[in-house]
Amino acid sequence: MKNIISLILLSTSLLVSCGKDEKSSKSNSGVIRTPALEEQAAEGSYRAILRPFNNHLSGFLPTGVAEIKISGDSVQVKTLLDDDARVVHIQSIHQGTACPTIINDTNKDGLIDIAEAGVVSGKVFISLDGNLNSEEEGAGLYPFGGDFTYVENASLSKFESDAKARTGQGLNLSGRVVLIHGVNGATQLPDSVATIGTFNRQASIPIACGILKREL
Amino acid sequence: MKKMLFFGMILISSLAQAEIFKSRVHSIEDGLIKFDNGRVAFLDLKSFDLSPDDYIKAEINEQSTLLSIEKLPTQARANLKQLSLQPEEVTPPLFEPTIVQGMDEAWNIFNRSNPYYKRVSECTDRAHVWAFDEFKKTGTKSKKAFVFLTASYINSVRFKWWFHVAPLYTVNDNGTIKELVMDFRYSSGPQTVKEWTDQFVYTKRPCKVTTKFSEYDVNPQTESCYLIYESMHYKVPGEIHEQELSGRYKTSTSESEIKAAFRYGFQK
Numbered sequence: 001m002k003n004i005i006s007l008i009l010l011s012t013s014l015l016v017s018c019g020k021d022e023k024s025s026k027s028n029s030g031v032i033r034t035p036a037l038e039e040q041a042a043e044g045s046y047r048a049i050l051r052p053f054n055n056h057l058s059g060f061l062p063t064g065v066a067e068i069k070i071s072g073d074s075v076q077v078k079t080l081l082d083d084d085a086r087v088v089h090i091q092s093i094h095q096g097t098a099c100p101t102i103i104n105d106t107n108k109d110g111l112i113d114i115a116e117a118g119v120v121s122g123k124v125f126i127s128l129d130g131n132l133n134s135e136e137e138g139a140g141l142y143p144f145g146g147d148f149t150y151v152e153n154a155s156l157s158k159f160e161s162d163a164k165a166r167t168g169q170g171l172n173l174s175g176r177v178v179l180i181h182g183v184n185g186a187t188q189l190p191d192s193v194a195t196i197g198t199f200n201r202q203a204s205i206p207i208a209c210g211i212l213k214r215e216l
Numbered sequence: 217m218k219k220m221l222f223f224g225m226i227l228i229s230s231l232a233q234a235e236i237f238k239s240r241v242h243s244i245e246d247g248l249i250k251f252d253n254g255r256v257a258f259l260d261l262k263s264f265d266l267s268p269d270d271y272i273k274a275e276i277n278e279q280s281t282l283l284s285i286e287k288l289p290t291q292a293r294a295n296l297k298q299l300s301l302q303p304e305e306v307t308p309p310l311f312e313p314t315i316v317q318g319m320d321e322a323w324n325i326f327n328r329s330n331p332y333y334k335r336v337s338e339c340t341d342r343a344h345v346w347a348f349d350e351f352k353k354t355g356t357k358s359k360k361a362f363v364f365l366t367a368s369y370i371n372s373v374r375f376k377w378w379f380h381v382a383p384l385y386t387v388n389d390n391g392t393i394k395e396l397v398m399d400f401r402y403s404s405g406p407q408t409v410k411e412w413t414d415q416f417v418y419t420k421r422p423c424k425v426t427t428k429f430s431e432y433d434v435n436p437q438t439e440s441c442y443l444i445y446e447s448m449h450y451k452v453p454g455e456i457h458e459q460e461l462s463g464r465y466k467t468s469t470s471e472s473e474i475k476a477a478f479r480y481g482f483q484k
Contacts, residue, residue, distance in 0.1 A: 047331070049331055049400070049401070051401070051402055051403065051404055052402060052415070055415060056373075056418035058374075059280075059370075059373050059374040059375040059376050060376050061402055061415065061416075063401055063402065065335075080335060082335060082336075084278050084280075084376065085278075086278060099404060146278055
């Protein structure tokens with residue numbers, strides 16, 4: 001399934017050009033600045049503020065934080081989300097460098113679905129699932145709950161090789177996008193909302209996004 | 217290979233799904249309770265013997281339905297007069313926000329916002345610290361934008377909060393003066409007030425701008441929301457309320473108030 005997500009998001013990401021400059025990705029309110037991608041993952045800490053979008057799907061604005069710490073050959077990934085939907089929240093680091101905004105709502109249904117988000121956030125770089133050491137082990141296992149704290153550790157070399165195998169790119173984390181998905185299964189969505197693979201539309205619709213920045 | 221499992225699988229589950237918090241009751245209307253901390257609880261299951269100003273420990277479920285209460289000893293607070301539909305007109309003191317020169321500087325202000333707010337923190341504390349951090353660093357004086365959601369709107373979308381606040385900066389963007397909200401937790405950059413309120417008001421109906429809290433608090437709730445702009449010194453709706461009732465304006469902020477907001481709202 002990791003491959004299914006990657007392939008579909010790859011197909012959507014091919015529609016846009018890469019290598020945006022600092023002011024090339026605009027939100028509905030202005031410019032979202034992202035740091036330039038680094039050549040390699042470096043020891044240290046990376047942090048993304050996860051902010052809500054598609055937030056009119058419930059009376060709550062989900063927010064959170066993603067933190068990645070690299071030390072020696074170890075990587076620790078921690079994500080926190082505060083939401084009120086007690087559902088499984090698919091989460092992943094993406095290859096792109098910008099979060100989707102309402103201008104990415106190409107079918108004008110008022111929502112940014114997973115396919116529309118993929119156009120700007122790019123294909124999956126790393127799935128933040130049940131086992132960060134493996135492409136297959138832990139696939140499909142994601143945090144559950146309204147509020148959740150996810151902590152997983154991995155070997156940097158395995159973490160890196162998975163990302164390389166999937167995207168052909170090194171583990172350059174700064175500037176990457178973190179996306180979290182999932183609303184309550186009873187949420188009414190228009191038929192125009194797309195999904196991927198076997199995911200139902202409520203599970204796949206993105207709800208929060210952030211851009212990783214290296215901590216000083 | 218491990219069998220792939222999808223949505224039945226729970227990696228991390230939070231067992232306690234009820235939310236418990238302590239707050240004073242601001243008001244009770246149309247089947248919902250508004251708390252001083254901004255939260256809303258719906259009276260879907262049963263009614264409770266509650267009055268405005270009661271200080272309680274509330275348990276609510278994920279639909280924000282009030283499940284149980286425990287009344288706590290009342291904490292002292294400023295004595296507020298009874299709201300009047302026609303409050304006395306008073307002349308406000310002059311507060312001139314600094315004009316931020318250019319969008320680049322507006323972005324610098326946004327990006328300087330302390331990102332280490334606590335997971336459970338109130339918008340009032342965050343906004344206060346962000347505004348005063350910037351003032352201490354650069355001397356820039358800002359305003360606060362308070363949005364108040366009406367009971368009719370809250371009930372229509374089961375919204376979980378009745379008010380929200382964020383710093384508001386006056387920006388000279390190539391000769392055009394703009395008022396931009398810097399709500400670092402919920403927004404990825406400076407926003408116009410309308411863009412900001414659209415995040416909370418799903419109908420995207422504009423909020424009615426007022427200077428009187430009573431217009432929001434007492435009127436028949438025909439609007440979806442109200443906006444009040446105050447100086448950076450105002451932290452909570454009660455201070456706006458107090459100003460209207462007593463004619464006493466908040467023209468300064470003590471260091472202890474900022475320290476308290478930081479302690480409640482931020483990790484570092």
